[in-house]
Structures are given as C-alpha cells and as structure tokens.
Amino acid sequence: KIEYDSKLNPYWKKYSLDGCQQVQELNQFYTDLLGCKVTPLCYIQPAGYSINKHIDTSCKASINILLNQTTGAQQPVHFYDEEDNRYVYFYRCALLNVGGYYHEVPASPKERRTVRFAIQTSFEDARTKLKEFMNA
Numbered sequence: 282k283i284e285y286d287s288k289l290n291p292y293w294k295k296y297s298l299d300g301c302q303q304v305q306e307l308n309q310f311y312t313d314l315l316g317c318k319v320t321p322l323c324y325i326q327p328a329g330y331s332i333n334k335h336i337d338t339s340c341k342a343s344i345n346i347l348l349n350q351t352t353g354a355q356q357p358v359h360f361y362d363e364e365d366n367r368y369v370y371f372y373r374c375a376l377l378n379v380g381g382y383y384h385e386v387p388a389s390p391k392e393r394r395t396v397r398f399a400i401q402t403s404f405e406d407a408r409t410k411l412k413e414f415m416n417a
Contacts, residue, residue, distance in 0.1 A: 286314060288405055289396040290333050290335070291333050292326075292327050292330040293324060293325070293330075293332055294324070294325040294327070295322050295323065295324050295325070295328055296322070296325075297322065297323075297325050297397065298321050298322065298323050304321050304396060305321075305351050307321070307398070308320075308321045308398060311400070314410060314411070314414055315400060315402055315406075315407055315410050315411075316402070316410070317320070317400060317401045317402040319398050319399065319400055319401070320340070320398070320399040321396060321397070321398050321399075321403075322396075322397050322399065323348075323394060323396050323397070324348050324394070324395045324397055325369075325392060325393070325394050326386060326389065326392065326393040326394075326395070327392055328388075328389060328390055328391050328392045328393075329388050329389075329390070330368050330388055331385065331386060331387050331388040332385055332386035333385055334359075334361065334383050334384070334385040335337050335383065335384070336379070336380065336381075336382065336383050336384070337379040337380045337412060338380070339399060340379065340380055340399035340401060341380040341381070341400060341401060341402060341403050341407075342376060342377060342379060342380055342381075342400045342402070342403065343376075343377050343379050343397050343398060343399050343400055344374070344375070344377075344397070344398040344400065344405040344407075345375055345377055345395050345396070345397050345398075346370070346372070346373070346374045346396045346397075347372070347373050347374070347393065347394070347395055348394040348395065348396060349391070349392065349393065349394045354368065355371035355372055355373050356371065356372065356373075356386075356389065357369050357370065357371050357386070357387060357391060358370050358372070358377065358384055358385075358386050359384060359386070359387065360378070360382045360383070360384045361382060361383040361384065362382065365405070376404070376407055376408055377404075378404035380404070381403075381404055394410065398403055
C-alpha cells in the first residue's frame with residue numbers, strides 16, 4: 282500500500298515493508314544493536330520532484346539505504362545548520378541526523394527509492410553504538 286507522506290512533500294510516497302523478510306531481519310539487527318525502537322519504511326521520490334526542507338519529528342535519526350542507484354552512484358541530501366548554512370552530503374547508505382537538523386533532497390532525473398530505518402535514539406548514541414560494533 283502506497284501513501285502520500287505529507288502536505289509539505291505531497292509527491293513523496295512511502296510504503297510499509299512488513300512483508301519483506303530481509304528488511305525485517307535487518308530491522309531486528311538494528312533494534313538489538315541500538316537498543317531502541319526502529320521502524321523501516323520505503324520512500325519513493327518521483328523523478329523531477331524535490332523533498333522540501335524539513336526536520337523529522339517522528340524519529341531522532343535514520344539509517345537510509347538507496348535502493349535503485351547504480352553501483353558506486355551516490356545521491357545528495359542537503360543539511361542546514363542553525364545559521365542556515367547548507368552542507369551537501371552524498372551517500373548510498375548513511376546514518377543521518379534527520380531529527381537534529383533541517384534537511385532537503387534535491388530533484389533527481391530518476392525516481393529515487395530509499396529504505397529508511399527510523400531510529401528512536403539520538404544520532405550521537407546511534408553513531409557511538411554503530412562505531413563500537415564496527416570496531417568489535
């Protein structure tokens with residue numbers, strides 16, 4: 282079932298991934314590792330449409346994985362600090378501080394599909410736990 286996400290970003294579609302075993306296994310991994318609620322969703326950004334500047338209120342951070350990019354391709358996300366300075370980050374898979382900073386996604390010539398794991402712990406806590414796991 283596809284839903285349109287918000288009035289702010291009316292063309293941004295999202296759908297549940299409850300039926301995808303691999304996503305559920307990865308979600309359980311993140312839940313166990315981070316020790317908090319993690320919610321997976323798939324977002325579709327139609328070609329030619331941007332995702333307007335916003336700050337997430339439904340989670341504190343997220344792990345985003347781009348699904349339909351060619352090998353090695355990265356996509357940008359723009360973050361803004363307190364003085365409205367813009368910082369552009371390119372990624373295929375990243376932990377993002379979506380609850381701490383305003384951000385937007387520019388339009389792309391191709392549809393962009395992203396699996397997003399919404400995390401209910403701070404970006405700093407998630408980053409620390411992910412680093413500890415990687416260094417174990």
